Amino acid sequence: MIPAMSTDQLVDKVKPVVRDADATRARLLGAARREFAAFGIAGARVDRIAAEAASNKAQIYHYFGGKEQLFDAVFAAVVDEVVRELPLEVHDLPGYAARLAEYYERRPDVLRLVTWQRLERSTEPPAVAVKAIKPKIAEIAQAQADGRLSERYPADALLHAVMHIASLWAATSPDMAWTRKLPSVVARRRIVTQMVRDLLAG
Amino acid sequence: MIPAMSTDQLVDKVKPVVRDADATRARLLGAARREFAAFGIAGARVDRIAAEAASNKAQIYHYFGGKEQLFDAVFAAVVDEVVRELPLEVHDLPGYAARLAEYYERRPDVLRLVTWQRLERSTEPPAVAVKAIKPKIAEIAQAQADGRLSERYPADALLHAVMHIASLWAATSPDMAWTRKLPSVVARRRIVTQMVRDLLAG
């Protein structure tokens, strides 16, 4: 069994004494995020989410419409959060990779949710994510055109390579397995930074 | 809805007229592989697997013990297959990356199954995968010690970076989304090869 994930971002677990629709929505969203991160869409239980949020199922259907739509709401919130908290700095892709790697380690549920979205939800990339990533790619392409960034790789391939490298030590990495001892935090950051630098230097 | 995946490796769909335990086992395993690849463990339906294999549920419990054990059997078979079909060649990591990338594209279910194993099954890497990957890392470390390979990165980090880069265009990549047109097959292979070369050159 996989233990429930903790997100610990907002205090969305405390039920207020007064009636508060927004607070209830937030509590449901928080509980759903933990549940979906831990079990995915098919494995998530609507009852558990309602209980964890100290609410009930009817509220979920009232506020979000259904299980899958609830997941979509969670996913959109996560994408929004990542975009806000980690602005891409084109002039420092190695540093961006390092910060992203650190972020993934601090918030393991993010990568899990993204992975589940890919596996369980539709065949093509979600509009909300495409919208978030497109300007980043454009920014990189512009920097390449201006000669501020290596043109060794296409902008999109470069950005995705950076993201993959950042997730090297994340729990959902698509490779086979880690053998044993992880490198230290410092060593991990150094490796990630260096790899991206290598890609840019050529 | 996500369509069922096809594996098309063995003709494990045809039910023989005579009774044949091995053939039945193989049919169940094949059907389970398609089902699990498409829906994961929680989303998979034992009834569907049994029907697809032209058998019945009781046989699954007889041969494999249960749903999760059936998944483990599928996973072990996949790991075994990958190890056999893609021997690591330490002297040509860029080429290995390219071949791995091509393999992932040819068999999308492999990466899906591996990803689901990570998400839904236990917290630590599966023994069967660790056993498969350990000698590969040792081989790389040896080549580094002999001076045949760059010591720029620890052997395990290097191998995992290679694997991540190989999965750049795979459906389960843990990043956000692809924006537009994919590069051609040739271009993709060139990019993957080049990236690994960059990591080794430094």
Next chain:
DNA sequence: TCGGTAACTTCCTAACTAGTTGGTTGACAC
């Protein structure tokens, strides 16, 4: 030919699940 056994199947069920219904409660305006 017959008995034993492995392979197979049908039928069942207890527990569970997403989604709904119909009604209750509290806050707030007037």
Next chain:
DNA sequence: GTGTCAACCAACTAGTTAGGAAGTTACCGA
């Protein structure tokens, strides 16, 4: 006060699910 409406909830439903029980069929050795 009292009317109104949004917020909230317990109980229910209809369908599904993993797993198992109990019996049937084919094969094979003696």
